[in-house]
Amino acid sequence: MRTEFTPEQEAFRREVAEWLEEQLSGPFAAIRNLSSMSGEISKRLEWEKALGKAGYSAIAWPKEYGGRSATIAEQVIFAEEYARAGAPGRIGHLGVTMAGPTFIYFGTEEQKQQFLPPILSGDVLWAQGFSEPNAGSDLSNIRTKARLEEGPNGPEWVIEGQKIWTSLAQYAQWIFVLARTEEGSQGSKGISFLLVPIDQPGVELRPIKQMTGGAEFNETFFDGARTAAANIVGKPGEGWKVAMGLLSHERGASSLGIQMSFQTELQKVIDAANANGAAQDPLIRDRIARAHSGLKLMRYNALRTLSKGDNEMLSREAFIHKIYWGTWHKKLGELAMDVVGAPGLIAPTQDYAFDDLANIYLYTRSETIHGGTNQIQRNIISERGLGLPREPRG
Template sequence: MDLSYAPEDEEFRADVRTWLAEQLDGEWSHLRGLGGPGRDHEAFDERLAWNRHLAASGWTCLGWPTEHGGRGLSLLQQVIFHEEYARADAPGRVNHLGEELLGPTLIAFGTPEQQARFLPKIAAVEELWAQGYSEPGAGSDLAAVQTRARLEGEGDQAEWVIDGQKVWTSNAHLSDWLFVVARTEPGSQRHRGLSFLLVPIDQEGVEVRPIEQLTGGSEFNEVFFTGARTAADLVVGEVGAGWGVAMGLLGFERGVSVLGQVVGFARELEGVVELAKANGSYDDPLVRDRLARLDVELEVMRAQALRGLSTVSGGDDSAAGGGAGSIFKLVWANWHRALGEAAMAVAGADGLRAAGAPYELTGWQRIFLFSRADTIYGGSDEIQRNILAERVLGLPREARG
């Protein structure tokens, strides 16, 4: 892939940078930096209004085809937007799961009726989505899903009736809908017999319980289904073939939006360097070497991600591009965890004290704590390595008990 930018790309970058500067120096300035990792609870209603302002101004769904309400921008232009968004310290968006995951999945796998029903409201940020994948006994091993759905009724009255439990469901307490992987074929095992269902949250059969985290927020939730219902036609793809849809969605999850994280990581690294210079730890050659390594790794990470993800098409599964998505997930998750550890080392004894009572954390403490989960959510390191070993390299499958 040619990693240089054409004149039109640089012009696009200037447009993005100018627009963000104008907006974030005006009425939205108080939202700068809010809603980052481990801080999804911050100013949620205001960030929702900001996200709707982005949509009204044409800055959402950049990679969606124009016929589905997007702008059809190139990979590089999408990366440019996410980079400039992070560089501007713009607030965390609230529509990631709808815009970046479910929307592209419906474009790839959904029916025209599903696309017409859901895509406009996702694009306008009028309906928010949560992801119903993980369960207490099926975290990264999604094929072990036990949540069940059965079809009841006939014709227009037919509905899926869902029973089970999901966990680590990001922002389910603030969302309108869930996309749920459920077992719809009795007696089926592992990848077979799963279906991908779209389920409304505001109903008697759905209970959402927030989980308090080490960072002080509660963006993760448990979700309990007890006779929850959704229409029979709200299954994406074929009944019983939901595994392929679920894996296609994960391909989108590791797509261009996460490249914007690299710029955010660079800002965090700059902050750690500034802290080291301020408290004198930068004079230690071992500390300087540690920070230099993180800087070099960050540059390599971005280049490799651009090359790898440019070979993956929308809806491809996790083995596409030589496992590019899995490689990128492994690299950035472990890099960010290492950054959190470096920040605590630089902070020294001050890193052990809360910023205030009863449990007010510094930004570095929050990054350190939240980054412990980076290697688990979205598919753990072990799962990513299994994908690369088994599906890319063709090695024997791991023995399962």
């Protein structure tokens, strides 16, 4: 029994653990411990609907919008048990942990009624249209534009531009897009937060194949894509404020499950080190200990972020989260390869599918780049978190 949780909270833990075990040992056994975000798509879509039906899809949402109004402790418990059970990564997480909370705090009642129920039920998936080829980590430099025009059914936003690294967009029905809606605007000014249907002639997706063999990311092109004028969160020009609110959710509760998956990966590294004798090396043992302590610090910072309860802006604790976990995970990948040694360089199958530890190393090479490079994260921390003078720009 964990002394930091009440009997009621431990009862909730047992409820969650029992349901997950029943599902992942039965109808969803095929996706248990699934490491790829793009495998077994049909089952993963069914999984999203099963979570919704059982009331576990979005426990942090307020009850009036279909959630459980879960406390921080309950969110922590669910994230821990979800990862401990080997449940798959959420293919609908962008809707549940980012789009949905953004609609709740910034959206109109009409938007909440239209968009929240299908997210909750798992019937509609969302993609994120933030990064661009020339502004991947610096969102204030985006160039995608949108203008209002009269359409056959009333005023519509017409979007022109390109986004990149749009995760799982090939399975989504909607995408939230940051676009410039004020001609000549620069920086964080003049940006709006638009909601755009993907299945239309003006949207083209091009998958990007990764060195792990999957294709979770896409290039997304907008060539006259249209969406109703009402599909804007906040007022025109308030997109930056809405985006910062959205990122506070990405770097809060939703990170706890990621950390539990990191714990599972760390245990795989430890098991491999014990099996092949690498654990006898004092330098390897020291790096494993540092990885363990670093993961604990990551968890405590996420809890500290959650305890702030501010859903409209990033707390100072949240500013450091991305650079910390990206750097930590990259080091874990390097440790995994040093534990495995030369055999880790050989793909065991003809289709060059590497094992879990090698894939940790390959995948983590991207994590100090995607979602904001470490260099940009340091600028954000200094300028927005600490209020230091902005870096000189040409």
